Amino acid sequence: MTGLVLGSGLGMLADAVAVEREIPFADAGLPASSVPGHAGRFLMGKLAGQSVILMQGRVHLYEGHSARDVTAGIRWMAEQGIDRLILTNAAGTLHPDFPPGSWMMLRDHLNLTGTSPLIGPDFVDMTVAYDADWRSQFKCAADEMGMDLHEGVYAGLRGPQYETPAEIKMLRVLGADAVGMSTVLETIQARSLGLKVAAFSCLTNWAAGITPGTLDHHEVLETGKLAAQSMIDLLEKVIGD
Incomplete structure (x- = not known):
């Protein structure tokens, strides 16, 4: 069974699931998210005919939660029987x-x-x-679909502030291709439980200093919504196969 975690602005991925049961985070013993774009619930059902558990939203370090709290949803899904995990983020x-x-x-990632x-x-x-x-399966499926799927290194920071231009320059020297405030702790937790992991970043904006503009969370949510359909198609193809 596959578990999926949906990041900021990607809640519409839930529309692709034939939902059989809905469980609020609180009923599973998890803290609720205070961030717009994170519904805070588990959806159990079928995607492309296969059993899935969807974690619609997540909690973050920057909300004041511990690393154990942030990854409680991964442990809960593992207890329900998932053996592989797909993470998404903005x-x-x-x-x-x-x-x-x-x-x-x-x-790969930088924690x-x-x-x-x-x-x-x-250890x-x-x-x-x-x-x-x-x-490799995801890449082949994306190529068949004509989807432009990049591969790279994700830098996970604590937040909640966005990075400064100097910090972005540092991250580029370290080898990062994208930066966000989630995912790496969930991956560490999942690997410790023996789960197979794949993760995807919806690239919602240029990082600070690359263009003259400023960063805004509403832009993140809107871009995520626009890009969600291509990921739905990719997930359905690979999970269905």
Whole structure:
């Protein structure tokens, strides 16, 4: 069974699921999200004929939650029986060839949050955080669909402030192609549970300093909505296969 986590502005992905049961975060023992664009519920049902659990929204470190709280939904879905996990997020793009409105599949990440959901000597190998075979399947499916799916490195920061132009320059030196405020802790938690992981960033805006404009969360939500349909098509194709 597949678990999916929906990021900012990507709630319409839930419309593709034939919902059989709805569970608010509170009923599953999770804190509610205070961020616009995060519904705060689990949807259990079918996508492309396959059983899925959809986590519509997430909580973040910048809301005052701990790393364990942020990843509680991953543990809950694992308890329900998922064996693979698809993460989505909204991110700023640092790569000149990855324009806003397109999607980037994560091949690796930088955990710059300063924390981890793991406790004690839980030494998890993160050499291949994002499953290589699964990435290949998604890439082949995207090519068949004519979808422009980039691959790159995601930098996860704590937030809630957006990055400064100097910080973006630093992230580019470190090898980041996109930047956001989620996903990396969920991936660490999922890998510690033995789940296969794939992750996708909806590139909603240029990162600070790349263009003259300022950053706005409403722009993030709107771009996410516009780009959601191509991801729905990709998920249905790969999960259905």
